[in-house]
Ligand SMILES: *[C@@H]1O[C@H](CO)[C@@H](O)[C@H](O)[C@H]1NC(C)=O
Ligand SMILES: *[C@@H]1O[C@H](CO)[C@@H](O)[C@H](O)[C@H]1NC(C)=O
Ligand SMILES: *[C@@H]1O[C@H](CO)[C@@H](O)[C@H](O)[C@H]1NC(C)=O
Ligand SMILES: *[C@@H]1O[C@H](CO)[C@@H](O)[C@H](O)[C@H]1NC(C)=O
Ligand SMILES: *[C@@H]1O[C@H](CO)[C@@H](O)[C@H](O)[C@H]1NC(C)=O
């Protein structure tokens with residue numbers, strides 16, 4: 001039955017997509033229930049419907065694409081509390097109101113036009129329209145967008161779209177897209193004032209008139225117009241097929257607004273044809289105060305400043321708070337209890353209250369320590385910019401900016417705490433490794449024996465270590481203690497990715513010029529991993545190489561990133577050996593590896 005209905009809808013959709021049918025007239029007294037025979041009012045072609053759709057453990061009222069399997073919602077009523085239980089009814093009442101009736105308790109007004117309603121129609125465009133007794137339109141959903149625009153729908157000056165709270169909850173989320181009266185189309189976090197400091201995407205059409213409007217056409221053309229010209233700016237050129245296609249523009253839960261297309265013939269999924277950003281860390285406010293956004297391929301993750309912890313681990317948006325109590329500022333020696341932690345490659349909102357030109361980051365640290373009002377600082381291009389907390393809009397980016405954070409010496413913290421080097425750096429004991437592991441033998445020999453490749457690692461001073469000293473050979477096989485991937489202990493399938501893990505440990509050992517004769521204690525490996533990970537996350541790579549001179553910090557960082565990718569707990573996250581080789585040889589940026597679970601939780 002369901003399959004029949006689906007094909008029926010598709011076939012009517014096919015025949016109707018070009019020539020739209022006369023709208024059906026929804027008359028006074030009509031009603032819908034979430035689970036009854038009639039849960040929505042369909043448009044003539046069956047593509048769109050207004051009615052109940054499932055949300056978490058209840059139902060929302062809205063307009064959705066009834067003619068495709070995904071049932072994507074494009075408009076939601078009562079966004080502040082959109083979830084209802086199965087015993088409510090949606091009624092176009094005989095006294096001309098559209099209301100939700102609850103079995104007990106008050107009626108909820110769904111829309112509130114200025115006049116009483118005489119009839120309603122769900123149009124094939126996706127517009128739900130209410131008429132008065134003169135058959136004039138008194139309200140239409142196209143004029144009250146929530147998170148989406150459909151073809152022929154406009155976002156006019158002063159209007160905004162607000163993202164949904166989550167994929168399963170269409171109540172108001174945390175990002176918005178505003179068509180400003182100054183001509184700019186801008187994205188901001190919800191709750192932040194309109195202004196460049198809070199904007200994370202701008203159309204740059206400021207000054208193109210007071211009446212700049214966002215438009216979408218049924219060939220996927222997404223563009224801005226003003227009252228005197230038809231085109232101020234194209235966001236997405238049109239010219240996409242019109243036949244049997246559906247287009248939808250939506251500000252997604254992640255804060256990026258995207259233009260999607262759906263092919264009725266292929267019937268598989270929405271495809272993105274344009275998006276406001278491909279950097280999922282762009283939306284400001286994703287991570288909350290004192291947190292910063294990092295990316296692992298396409299997945300985003302929030303981290304806290306050193307010495308800070310999540311207010312609520314499950315909710316990034318609440319941000320991070322100090323994991324220590326601060327001393328009062330009026331004591332004369334207020335700096336004795338503090339130290340500075342450095343965080344490289346992050347950018348933040350700049351709220352400098354005082355700026356000093358300094359030579360080094362250590363000078364900047366000293367300046368901040370001496371000023372009790374300085375809670376953090378940014379050091380870049382010889383400028384030391386003092387900041388007060390909270391730091392906002394943080395994101396990891398390849399940037400020479402270094403964030404300095406004042407941390408209490410007596411802080412009891414899990415996140416961001418950097419132990420002093422637990423591993424002795426004994427240069428004279430680091431040798432050529434020939435790691436013989438399973439089937440990766442040839443590959444690994446190549447990496448390490450081929451001088452030209454060693455030269456890559458050598459850029460930060462390891463070549464001489466690899467060349468000059470005595471040779472020690474490590475013979476390991478899968479399962480040898482010391483280089484063993486966690487799946488061995490967990491009774492999980494062991495694949496070639498276990499070799500990648502072993503290689504990662506070895507690479508870390510080379511980098512950290514660690515004495516490696518004692519490979520018998522798995523604890524040592526865990527400490528090395530955790531320490532490397534913490535140093536990396538805190539931007540304190542220099543700690544890893546101890547007293548070793550490092551010429552090329554970037555190269556060092558690349559090597560450590562490769563190692564951290566190799567030693568991911570989850571075998572699927574580890575790159576293939578081939579990819580590792582490419583990364584070792586290349587010069588490009590390596591994505592930031594996911595953080596490893598802490599030592600205690602890993603056991
Ligand atoms: C809908 O039907 C009612 C009753 O038949 C009629 O009075 C009304 O004019 C119709 N409305 C439209 C928009 O056709
Ligand atoms: C729903 O449909 C079934 C079968 O068509 C019918 O027997 C039943 O009375 C209907 N229920 C309502 C509330 O209309
Ligand atoms: C309606 O459903 C809600 C939630 O399931 C329940 O709390 C309420 O008692 C129900 N009301 C009636 C009259 O069944
Ligand atoms: C509309 O935009 C065009 C092109 O950007 C500009 O030349 C024109 O002045 C604008 N019209 C108004 C009323 O601002
Ligand atoms: C902008 O649009 C409004 C409403 O359509 C109109 O009253 C106003 O004159 C327009 N302004 C300009 C400069 O075109």
Ligand SMILES: *[C@@H]1O[C@H](CO)[C@@H](O)[C@H](O)[C@H]1NC(C)=O
Nearest residue numbers: 221223231234236237238239
């Ligand atoms: C904007 O898109 C339209 C529709 O596809 C196209 O005709 C036009 O050439 C584009 N204009 C610019 C400036 O790209």
Ligand SMILES: *[C@@H]1O[C@H](CO)[C@@H](O)[C@H](O)[C@H]1NC(C)=O
Nearest residue numbers: 069070267268269270271272
């Ligand atoms: C459709 O896309 C969603 C989100 O991108 C994805 O989770 C889902 O698996 C896709 N479904 C199909 C059938 O490709």
Ligand SMILES: *[C@@H]1O[C@H](CO)[C@@H](O)[C@H](O)[C@H]1NC(C)=O
Nearest residue numbers: 327328331333334336337410
């Ligand atoms: C330093 O910290 C200790 C322990 O938290 C505290 O007792 C002491 O008062 C602090 N000193 C200053 C100068 O604030």
Ligand SMILES: *[C@@H]1O[C@H](CO)[C@@H](O)[C@H](O)[C@H]1NC(C)=O
Nearest residue numbers: 327328329330331332333334
């Ligand atoms: C420091 O200042 C705070 C508030 O300004 C005050 O409550 C506190 O007593 C002062 N402490 C000292 C040691 O002066």
